[in-house]
Amino acid sequence: MENFKEGAFIYILASGVVLFVIVQSLFFLIKSWKHGKEIGLTSKKMTETVTASAVFTIAPAISIVATVIALTKALGIVLPWIRLSVIGNIAYETTAAEAALEAFGKTTAQTVTDIKDFSAVMWVMTVGSMLPLILVPIFLKKIQSKVGSATAKNAKWADTMAAAAFIGLIAAFIAKAIAGSGKEDIRGDGAGVLSVVTLLTSIIFMLILETLCKKFKLKWFEPFAMPLSMICGMCVAVILAEALPPDIAFLEWRG
Amino acid sequence: MKSYFDRVHVWGRIWTVSALCVIICVPLLFCIHYNSWPPFSGVIKGILAVIPLYWASAVVEVLSYAPLLGAGGTYLSFVTGNITNLKLPCSIAAMDSAEVRPNTEEGEVITTIAVATSSIVTTVIIALGVLVFRPFLHFVTDDSSVFAPAFQQVLPAIFGAIGASYFMKHWKISFVPIIIGVLVLVFVPTLQIGILILITIVASLVGAQIMYKKGIA
Known part of the structure; x- marks a missing residue:
């Protein structure tokens, strides 16, 4: 049997996923850029955002590649690559793979050789991570219109609260680094x-x-x-x- | 004509549902192509092991990140993933340096540009990492590599740098969430980060609300 973990077919699947993610990102990039011009943001400011975000992304992206590599032994390189290109998250992907393999009495330290185990891991990782894609289209508009109307009522209060929410998020990671x-x-x-x-x-x-x-x-x-x-x-x-x-x-x- | 936000929600919903179809197609096409279907009971067992962890944090993430990422940024982030460690800090930094506020049209545009750029760069770097640099990657990413400590400390590095400017500007409201976060970890050191974030955000909002009412913040 051909190498199902790193064969041509799974590479085709991965290319499809990568292409989808890039096209969607470009779509939103172009739409928001156009709207930015309509509301008077300068091209210079928006170009600065693009450059700074790109520079910012490099180091964390390399740590994502490291997670892909860590899962390579068990799952080959392509499935972790697909998973971390769409919805994936360095914290959960490893845990999900581990949980899925455990159900079959295996671990990520071993190489998965049975195609049935491998496809089971695929299903578990996919189904496990798809809830946000159901929640977001249903609830996002409601959440944001609530936030929007609160912002419109009292801008100074809303600014303080937005800052407080950011700080709350940052505080969790600071606390984790300390304790x-x-x-x-x-x-x-x-x-x-x-x-x-x-x-x-x-x-x-x-x-x-x-x-x-x-x-x-x-x-x-x-x-x-x-x-x-x-x-x-x-x-x-x-x-x-x-x-x-x-x-x-x-x-x-x-x- | 519909407002920009309304249009973003229409696009966002279409893209998100398409993304859902794409990710389901991956295992589906794989099983069809190889005509190999895993035992149903095993898959269910695996899914039941993963769901409590994933799905609880999914609800928390959607609720706590959506107001911070903007509409376009949220749709895009939840499809492309790596939100806490990448998309969210990236868009906070972008709003900060462009001096725009969340939940305004300017904030919406800047966060969307930041998340879209970050998604493209991440996807390209992962693809390059896998396809081109794979033979050399272990020099950088191995546990025994000299660079390993750098990648283990990505999160403190990111949030230290972002925190610095926020703490300077809003130092009064910063004490409460950090102290609460540390205290919680003292008692439950292995607490999942998703739950810790929820606790510190709520603590921070409550603290800021009280200080705002008293005219301190």
Whole structure:
């Protein structure tokens, strides 16, 4: 039997998914760009958004590729690629694959060789992740018209609340970097020296870059301050992991 | 003529339903092509194991992210995925640097542009990673690689950088959610991030509401 995990057919399926995602993104990009011009946003501002978002995306996207690679042993490279290109999420995809394989008495550490097991994993990962695609078309308009009418009533209150919602989201990840635990058998995924130092480094770099931008009126540089601070934080993690003794660098107080 | 938001919802619904068909086609066509159908009971068992985790967080995600991502951004994000670790921080950063507010037409346009760009770049990078750089990737992504710590710390790096400018601007309302988040984790260190986000967002909204009423925030 041909290699079903990495054969021509599954590559064709993957290309279809990738093409769909890109066409949909282009559709929304073009529509919003046109509307941006109608409401008076400058091309310069919108181009800045495109450049900054693209730069911002590079490092997290590489960590997604790492997740694809991590699942390759069990599932081949194409299925994880499909899953992480559409709806996928680095946190859930591995868990879903693990749960699906468990139902057949296997784990992601083993290579899946039976085509029936493989297609079962496909179904489980697909059905497990599709709920948002049902909820969003039904409820999004209602949710947003509620938010919209609240915003129209009291703009200052709505601004504070929007900021509070962002901060609430950010706070969850800050808290996790300070006090969350990782998986027992994985080194470096829980709160510890590296996560706190990375967090502080990217905060400090961001504050320095923002101050420099304001002081020297470097308006063009502002969109890059965030991605650059993020990459600086990641670089410091690499340097510390190399420079410090491992039992200090990889100290995780919550496991 | 319909408003821009109404049109976005029409497009968004059509694209989302199409996306649903596309993702179902993947396992369906695979099984038809190889004429190999998995045992029904096994699939159900697997689905039942995954659903509590996925579906609960799906409801939380739709409710908490939709107001922050804008209409176009939400439709697009939920199809292309990787929202918490990528699309959401990306659109927050874009609104911040373009100085536009969420839930305005300007905010809507900027978030949609940010999410669309991010989706295209992600899809291209994953595809390149898989097709072109696969032989070399293990140098970067292996657990033993010197770069491994960088990718393990992506989330603290992202949210530190985003947090910095928000905390500076709104430091008064920032204490409550961070302290609550840390306290919750002290007692339940393995809490799923999806649930933690819900707790800290609610704590943050309640705290900000009280401070707003008292005229502090």
